Amino acid sequence: MDKKDLNGNENLENNGTTEEELNTSEIINEEVEVAQVAAEEPVNTTKADSIPVMNKVGANNATPPPTAPRSNKAWMIASIVLAAALIIVLVVQKDDSKKAVATVNGTKITKEQLYDKLIEAGGESTLQSMITTELVDQEAKKANVTVTDEDINTELEDLKAQFGGEAAFNAALSQSSMTVDDLKKQMPLQVKLRKILEPQVTVTDDEIKEYYDTNKATFSEEEQVRASHILVETKEEADAILKQLKEGADFATLAKEKSSDTGSKDNGGDLDFFKRGDMVAEFSDVAFKLKVGETSDAVKSDYGYHIIKVTDHKDAKDYTLEEKKDEIRKTLVSQKVSTLSSTWMSETTEKAKITNTLTDAKEDAAATAEPTASAAAGNESTK
Template sequence: MSKTKSSILSRRVGITALIVVGMTLAAGAGAYAATKMSLVVNGKKSTVEPVSIKGVTYVPIRSAAEMLGATVNYNASSNSVMITSKPEKSPLGDAGNEAIGSVNGVSITRNQLYAAMVGVGGAQTLDNLIQDELIKQEAAKKGIVISDKDVDAEIAIIKKRFPSEAEFQTALQQAGMTLEDLKKQTPMQLRIRKIIEPSVKVTDADVKQFFEANKAEFDVPEQVKASHILVATKAEADEIVKQLKAGADFAKLAKEKSTDVGSGAAGGDLGYFSKGAMVPEFENAAFSLKVGELSEPIKSEYGYHIIKVTDHKAAKAATLAEKQAEIKEQLISQKVQELSYTWLTELKAKSKITNSLKGK
């Protein structure tokens, strides 16, 4: 919005104050044949009364009010002059006046919500929508279509980068996202990748070089897969151990008793983890247990754990052959990411784009 238009908008918002102040100026006066009237501005009776001189009542700055978009009318039934400012045309149309909330009987409309949202990141949100539309158009030109199946496959690839479902969910929470948020963002990322990827070259030599430089990251350390039930007191833990030894179902008790909500919902399952991932007391106990073995209550800063190891994997050195496809995929993704900013900047430069909220 230009500076000039912004100034006019400000005056419309504050038109009531301008009219009241202008009363003493007697500028652009309009006359009404009445000896005594009241002045109503935006539905409220003004504290300033029109001036009557020799039987003629003058309403100051009528012409200025009308110039700024207000209406000035005489209401014979109430013997009053009505001055009402005209609001800016709402982008929401008639629906903008719909009440979507209220406080003690005072309505909050869609227009108010829209204005508030525009003021808080509106320009950036519109810019994101513009960018998304631009990418969609470019993908359509190249015949690229992203299906739900493509999105699900990409989500599955992302999940494989995490040792367990619990760690994947934790990563989402830390990013302030839900799985649905991720699914909504994925189509745009896939379109960019499919557009840029044909120009990306990754050779076997590139893969080998990366593997040798980062081999330790691909080696699989010793891991255990364990489940646990976490409770606050030793008495609770002892009772649970007693029930388990008597044949109670571990997963069922975890769902009912564990204060670790995340793993509890999964029957206590923590997935696979290596040394250094858990607090020392928990880790020492888990790595000392045999598969299928149950621990006595283990105290940590979080409470008392009853641990059950369900699998064990020995350390394994990675080979180039088994990691080649994974590394190539990773290198392609990195190059696509590196090229995407320049590609998008150039695409925007040659496209006709407007964002009327910029600068708001």
Template sequence: MDNQESQRKEEELKNAAEQETNTHEDNQHTTESTIASPNAAGGAPLGGSTPPPPRKSGNGAWIALSAVLAILLVIVAIKPVFGGGNNAAVATVNKVDITKEDLYEEMLKSGGKTTLDNLITQQLITQEAKASNVTVTEADIDEEINTLKASFGTDEQFNAALAQYGVTLESLRKDAETQVKIRKLLEPSITITDDQIKEAYEQNKASYGTGEEIKASHILVATQEEADAILKELKDGADFATLAKEKSTDTGTKDNGGDLGFFGKGVMDPAFEEAAFALEVDQISDVVKSSFGFHIIKKTGFKAATSPTFEEKKEEIRKQLLNQQIQEKSATWIQEIRDKATITNTLEEKTEEETDASANPDAAVSPEASAAQ
């Protein structure tokens, strides 16, 4: 096989590897019961286990898709392993070689067709953008990434999601570029009226506001006697944060002086929540028994409930409705540009030939072979 053909095989191998990433399933996360809400700022689970990142508006799916791009970087990095001839061994099992060709064929079968189909679609989107003079700037990509990042709440949760799917920020930016191209191509054909925005606001008004939230710290111990002794020290003037660091059994919060961050109603143990919300700011509770043990709680902050006005939410809602329309139209639009395009898929043709040969083995025999028989 000449060098050009070898390079083609390398590229197809990369494409097949990408499809393997597309079929990757999320690792299931199991967390222990928590005294603090996993999503509360600064909140930490009992025992110090880490909650999974939030999944909002399909962002997990976008990041999973970007893992396709990340796998390319890995394959390029290990390319020297696949150097040499097409029959070079990439592994040996009991003195039997598994060749580069063996690996290539299996990876191609496992997902090469679908991966090539995705690459065809990406190329069509790029061509449509060029024909329409659509350009994507670094600022456009930054905005797309920042919007995605904001939906995860914190940088830590966003970075955890990237790590979960094995995605680099660089590969995510490449995927964001495609997202921006689609949006810029379809947005001119979509009109969002003030009436639509107003209707969406009224339908979702309750979800736009935030309920009352408090900030609190706590000291958790196993017995009533321990809690009573700590409460006495606090009444005698001991520092709450210092005692939390020294004596609390909640490893997720003790190093921060027992700080749980802000949280709303419905996220804590009921007994804990009732006692915490009943306190005044800087007030310390009596001993509170919950399903986790015995607590002493100090309320350290308060946020009143909020209800944003229509004008405050108008632009945000417009963008949400626009993105929804783009998502709904994109599949049809992609199919339309595929139907108009001239596409030659030699991989698909090869697969069909192999299928025919398998179904009709006699037809696969050459005339010369038939004559010899």
């Protein structure tokens, strides 16, 4: 059971749709921006077939599950697949473009037709992504920038922290139809860009203090408890379980066997740490009164009867500027790198010699059509 929602599938909020075409700056900014968006927006997870005991007070459990913070990672994976398909078709097209890749009632669908459809479906944006990656790779080589496994792991840990933890991070991946390995394939581009641009970024102590003062409320941590629970339908079931616990039965084992909360039962009923407002009132009121190691009597809520065991506790805490200084510096550096990356990418692209057969022809056609249109307009004005 997730502390925010116990409904099986873990999804996140999506504040924007996947864009079919990304310009050069957007492709570069995407990985940098996603962590910042995640840090700004709380992440909810939902489980469709279990009980939303941990929903915030007043939440409407009948509403559709929320989706993820703005992220084009799913598009990026689709682009990789599409790019691979395009390369395969390009390789074979020269010699056997008329060869059938499929037939429908005897009518052929050729490799050439497949290639054309792949181009229509996203060839331009896929090729642009490949051009961008090559540009960054070249600039990284000039700057002697390399990417190690440690760099990738550090980047992953930073993302997990900014998403709010392992569960929310995994939910974001699930929403984007990605695995950790998929994400790792995308990260070298982000790491290279950060390493290239970070030396150009300066963050002062005054900026850090201003950020701390502006966001001081976010540097306070509410009291939290960690608890496990067993959820059943009736008081009689709860009382029977309590009797077994008093006789020495293991709480986690009974949770796996008897709890109806599919979100937590496999973890022995563990709900991880939660704040008071993360739970329905009946649950929180009891959990926050228990001492570590204590187990409650049967607690009734709209979802049934809970037996709650508190396993850990964190006091409320207000963090000082000194305690958060390194974290704030890292955040400000990321923000400045994100802002700088757009300009840097545009300038780098302008300096590079790039040919793109998918877009150059269109630009040439537009340039040819423009004088013709101007001449026609001139003729009209002289009539």
